[in-house]
Amino acid sequence: MAPYQYVPLDANKNQIRILSLLPGSHEDPIRISISQISFDPPERNDQETFLSDERFREIQDKLPETWSAYRTIEGRPIFGCEPDGQPVHISWQPPESASEGAFDEFMNIAEREEFEPAFEAVSYTWGALDTTLAIEVVDTLSPTTTAGTLDVGPNLFEIIHHLRLPEDARTLWIDAICINQQDLVERSKQIKNMRDIYAYARRVIVWLGPSSEDSTLALRTLEHVGKQIEFTICDTFMPAPDCTETQWWDYEERLPLASGALEAVLNLIQRPYFERLWVKQEIQFSSEASIMQCGDMAIRWYHMRRGLIRLPREMTALPRLNSVSSWTKIRIADRTAHRLKMGDIETLFDIAAECKCVDPRDRIFAILGLLPASLAQRIHPDYQSPVEQVYLQAFLTILDFTRRFSRIGCVGGKAGMRNRPSWVRDFTQSYIDNYWLQDGNLASGHSSSHTSFVAPNQLHMQGVYHGEITAVSSPLTGSATANYLAFCELVSVSLPNKTKNECLDIYTWVMTEGQLHERWPELVVMPPSGEAKAIVQQMCDGKEPDVPDVYREWFSETLMDQQQRGIIFVTSTGCIGCASPTVRPGDKVSIPLGSREPILLRPKTSDNAVQHHQVVGISYIHGLMEGQAILGPISVPWRMVIETITPVTIEFRNSQTGEMTREDPRLDPLPHDSRWVKIEKKDETRSPYAIQHYKHLDTGQVLTSDPRLLPEALRARGVNVETFILV
Structure with a gap:
């Protein structure tokens, strides 16, 4: 038969295609019809499930x-x-x-409008496309008349077989069929509809693949656990109103699961579906009726997502979880289940970098529906634009929107794509494969970025210079003993006055990147520095560390992970830090305004003798992660702490009085004649931390940063704010 010829969609009617899967037995050839409908869902509302x-x-x-x-x-x-x-x-x-x-x-507030005509949307993994199978497309008005054939991949062919009903037609939306994949202009335009297609489908059918020996056990386990608990938008567990296991909501409780249940769940979440990037958006906007199907068995997504969020705590005891790869699979599945549609922008782009897609442009386009509407509308999908240009324009748009020079930009590490400025992140590389940092840092205080773009590849960035790298260790390995010896040797040569206890203390803070109870006082899963030092000391002595169960996840995700990547370095100012193995002596330490981490730069002289810099990557530097390079040290008895309420809040605690405040004690009060006042305003940038807004009474300008940290205000304090030219 001749190939099916798509009828162009009418842009004036905002059309999409839906397909009708005609009934048949398993042995019958697959037959579908394709029709075009106007698609006019309600205007997007990011606050659809929120009250003020x-x-x-x-x-x-x-x-x-x-x-x-x-x-x-x-x-x-x-x-x-x-x-x-x-x-x-x-x-x-x-x-x-x-x-x-x-x-x-x-x-x-959570009720959604019903869309007509009703259809089901399919979420699945495309799989290998080196071989294809033909399905027959019939005329919509005359099912006995053939309109041509479509070639689909083996995975989709199998899905359609499982979804076909013996006696009734089934109305579906499937991307590989309902979008003309050969028409790049149509693909670019249809990206804007993807979020709403899955949001207004009657339900989403997630196809995890054919059944396996333990897939039924995995689904039953996830379903049973998910029926016992509720999970809130504030990231807290509670018992489900109709639960039978009244204590399973308690994250500290070990669950008495059937033998092999956790292994079965781990096998299930390592299926390709969870690594696919597009599915993050597809499942996030699905209705509560949506299902996860494996072979002929299906459970509600509502229950499965709760099981996926609850069970990582149980998996810490599995012997297979000694590798970063295994933890990455668990983290990806866990993130798939969390509330990404209101998640912070940095996390969304981390997910985009670590998940899989066919076209590298999709690392931007596939998460547009998850971004704030006011940001998403500024990014225009274009599959005809070079990948490097897509990444550059996306970064500049995000930088202008958030005013934060964050890890959305270059995180450092591998060389990456050609023709890409060093300050633009290469989303074809997972941040896991590069050097990355845990949360909890505020290197430039509550400041915002001040940058300007000079075509074709320069970014002028204002910030503070804080010395250069003078010595580096050999790359860290999986041996804690070898790592600590290399650290001690480096420090003994560069900073000979450091005592053994000081070295162990700094080493612990650097290797854990500040993921300790002193910084996160509400999280009992993080040990105080004293207990962490004891665990580190045992590892450095070559002993099996005695890690209490409550710290097991912290140990695996933080300490074990960090010691297998990066290098230790010493700066000309006497600071010790950790960064990508690509760092070398002579690299500069900069604290860009609007950045939560120090950025390492490599000087590069241009033809006109103006010094340019290449971005080497982000770094953790002990003593610089709380704004010390800009505002100086935090005086005793104050300490910066992180409150894990929603949104996460960085505060300052007085250990003597118990006072808690968001006001940085290093800053003087705003002058009465400054004309800046605090205002309450919803944070549209979805910063990972709570933001205080300020408004200028004369100009009406609104800041998402502290006006006392504007470049001119800092210069008035005597801070040497420089402009770095990044290429």
Whole structure:
């Protein structure tokens, strides 16, 4: 038969295609029809499942004293009675004592409109396309008339076989069929519809692949665990209202699962589906009726996502989890289940870099639906534009939107693509394969970036210079003993006055990147520095470290991971840090305004003798991660801490008085004549940390940073703010 010829979509009607999978037995040839419909969903609303903070406080005030209101990860309202801080009663309905109609607004907020005609959207892995199989396309009005054939990959061919019903037609949306993949202009335009297609499908069918020996056990385990717990948008667990296991919500509780259950789950989440980039957007916007199907067995996505979030804690005991690769698979599955559609931008681009897609441009385009609407509308998908240009324009757009020089830019490491400025991140490389940092840093304080782009490849960046690299160690390995000996040798030569105890203390902070209880006081899963030092000392002595269960995940994800990458270095200012193995003596330490980490730069003299710099990458430098290079050290008794409320908040704690404040104690109060005032405003940039907004009373300008950290204000303090030319 002749190949099927697509009818162009009418852009004026914002058309999409849907297909009708005609009924048949397993042996019958696959037959479909393709039709075009107008697709006009409601205008996108990033706050679709949120009330304002003020309105939510009003909801809380209407509840009895021992009751609280929450929202599940999907935005569904849920109520809890917690007289002693422990959930006693969890309900989908407000308490009977509540006034009638008092919670109507809250109860209706997560409802979505139904779209007609109803269709199901399929989320799957394309798989290998080196061989294809033909399916027959028939005329929509005359099913006995053939319109041609379409070639599809073996994986999609198998999916269609499983989804076909014996007696009834099934209306589906499948990207490989409903978008003309040969038409680059159409593909670019249809990207804008992807989010809403999955959001307004009656349900999403996730195809995980054919069944295996333990896939049923894995699905049953995830389903059972998921039925016991609820998970809120504040990243907290609680018992499900209809649970049978009343303590499984407690993250510190070990779950009595069937033998082999965790191994089965680990095998399931290592399937290719979870590594695919496009599925992150597809499943995030799906309805609660959506299913995960493996062979002929299916469970609700609602239950599976809760199981995926709860079980990583249990998996720390599996012997197979000694490699970074295994933890990466667990992290990818865990992130797939979390609430990415309101997630911070940095995390979304980390996911884009670590997941798989066919076209490298998709590392930008595949997450557009997850980005803030005001940012996504500035990025225009174009499959005809060179990859390097797509990445450069995306970075400049994000930099202008967030005013943060963050790890969305170059994270350092491998050389990457040609024709790409060093300051633009290569999204074809997973950040896992390069040097990256854990969260919890504030190297430039609450400042914003001040940059300008000079075509074709220069970025002029304002920041502070803080010495240069004077000595580096050999690359770190999997041997803690060898790493520590290399560290001690480096320090003994470069900083001979450091005592043994000082060395161990600095080494612990550097190797854990500050992921310690002193910095994160609310997280019991992180040890205090004293206990962490004891674990590190045992490792350095070649002993099997005695790691309590509560710290096992921290140990695997932080300490074990860090010691297998990077190098240790010493700076001309006497600081010690860790960075990519590509770092070498002579590289400069810069603290760009708007950056949470120090950025290492390599001087490069241009033809006109103006010094340019290449970005080497980000770094962890002990003593510079809390704004010390700009504002000086934090005086005792103050300490910077991170509060894990939503959003995560960086605060300063007075150890003597217990006072907590977001105001940096190193900054003087705003002068009365400064004309800057604090205002309450929703953070549209989705910063990983809570942002205080400021407004200028005369100009109306609004800042997402502290005006006392503007370049001119810093220069008035005597801070030498320079301009670095990055190429």
